[in-house]
Amino acid sequence: MRKLKVIVAKAGLDGHDRGAKVISRALRDAGFEVIYTGLRQSPEQIVSTAIDEGADFIGVSILSGAHMIVAKKIIENLAERGAEDIPVFMGGIIPESDIAKLKKIGIKAVFGPGTPTSETINYLRNYYKKNDM
Amino acid sequence: MTCKSRIQLARLIRKIEEGEEFSYYTKEIASHTIGITGSGGVGKSTLTSRLIQYYREKGNRVAVVATDPSSPFSGGALLGDRIRMQQFATDPDVFIKSVASRGKQGGVALCSGAIAAALSEAGYNPIIIETLGIGQDEIDISNIVDTSIVVFSPKTGDQIQAMKAGIMEIGDIFVVNKSDLSSADAMVSQLTKELTESGRKIEIIKTVASTGKGIEQLAQAIERHKLLIFSVSRKKRNAIxxxxxxxxxxxxxxxxxxxxxxxxxxxxxxxxxxxxxxxxxxxxxxxx
Structure with missing residues (x-):
């Protein structure tokens, strides 16, 4: 069976990376291979990294408030490069009212602060099974 | 290369990694392969990043295969070598692949050589393979690459450390990184002494990867070694x-x-x- 590969990226200009590190560690401990990109990644960097690494998922953490713009650019960039089949999930500080909007443009799931890491892990595993990636 | 074929290359590499594609294990690698090894924290990734920059300025298309350890408990891994190379993520002429050791001892993943063969076929040259942070006897890198670079940093042991078997016996070029630290010269003389006594002729280059100092000299040493081995005969990888x-x-x-x-x-x-x-x-x- 394949190992699941996840890109964890900090988009935008804020430096709050605790959430990204918590989820990276939790995924590692659940047997995922996590590629951590570090801070201040542009949508183009995130998409290129996901393509080159052959990622199964992209996880984006953002706390700056720019989530709508960043999400839109990532989804557009994936489509432009023919990689729209890589699912994107998000975390960070994202207002409840924006979650439906994010899903509408193609973000698969949003995990806010306080989400048990097991919820994210189960979501990713089930997504992989359901879509037989 | 177009976007579409880059995706195809990435997916091929993933197949090699997952043990679904074996033909690349025995394919010839036309490109020059460079190994970067050394203990954790000596500056392998930062040095690799500087070498990417150097080769890009020369107009080469460069690829990197960077190794980090898998957890022996969960089988998972946190691959972070890329962090130091992310400025090249969007460069169409740079391809960076992170691999996990997946329980394999020796400092490199089993698939590293095969991935290098796929990258070589795609026209990347040179290909840099970075090991995970190694201890003393993880020397597999020397069986995979043409030119092995062993990276040291100052204050990492006395001459007895340098006399021990293992990584001291491999390496075509030695690098003392963080050479702006005061103890760098002591490290260089220890290494020189050990090399003299064991009768090996190896260049020792001082670098400061964080500023780029010494990278030009390192690249020249790599080039000299490349010319030397390509003019004689390159060793064969032990793919089987x-x-x-x-x-x-x-x-x-x-x-x-x-x-x-x-x-x-x-x-x-x-x-x-x-x-x-x-x-x-x-x-x-x-x-x-």
Whole structure:
């Protein structure tokens, strides 16, 4: 069976990376291979990294408030490069009212602060099974 | 290369990594392959990043295969070498692939050589393979690449450390990184002494990867070594060894799983602890 590969990226200009590190560690401990990109990644960097690494998922953490713009650019960039089949999930500080909007443009799931890491892990595993990636 | 074929290359590499594609294990690598090894924290990734920059300025298309350890407990991994190279993530002429060791000892993943073969076929040259942070005897990199670079940093041991077997016996170029630290010269003289006494002629280059100092000299040393080995004959990769390791792992997992289903495995472990003869147990397991 394949190992699941996840890109964890900090988009935008804020430096709050605790959430990204918590989820990276939790995924590692659940047997995922996590590629951590570090801070201040542009949508183009995130998409290129996901393509080159052959990622199964992209996880984006953002706390700056720019989530709508960043999400839109990532989804557009994936489509432009023919990689729209890589699912994107998000975390960070994202207002409840924006979650439906994010899903509408193609973000698969949003995990806010306080989400048990097991919820994210189960979501990713089930997504992989359901879509037989 | 177009976007579409870059995706195809990435997906091919993933297949090699997952043990679904084996033809690249025995393919010739036309490109020059450079290995970067050394203990954790000596600056391998930062040095690699500087080398990418150097080769890009020369107009080369560069690829990197960077290794980090898998957890022996969960099998998962956190691959972070890329962090130091992310400024090249969007460069169409740079390809960076992170691989996890997946239980393999020796400092590099089993698939590293095969991935390098795929990258070579795609036109990347040179290809840099970075090991995980190694201890003293993880020397597999020298079986995979043309030019091995062993990176040291000052204040990492006395001459007895330098006399120990293992990584001191490999390496075509030695680098003392963080050479702006005051103890760098002491490190260089220790290494020089050890090399003289063991009769090896190896260049020692001082670098400060964080500022780029010494990278030009390192690149020149790499070029000299490349000319030397390409003019004589390049060593052959021992690809069958890698395929054999994969096969051995699969056979082991297969047999273990099927024996565990019928409790034979746990019974065998218990009986061995109790003092039963292991050869008898083995016969019992194989006939079950």
């Amino acid at each position: 060894y890698q395929i054999e390791s994969i096969l051995r792992d699969r056979i082991y997992s297969y047999i273990k799983e099927s024996l565990q289903k019928k409790k034979y495995w746990d019974d065998a472990l218990r009986d061995i602890v109790k003092g039963c003869d292991i050869t008898d147990i083995l016969k019992r397991l194989l006939s079950s």
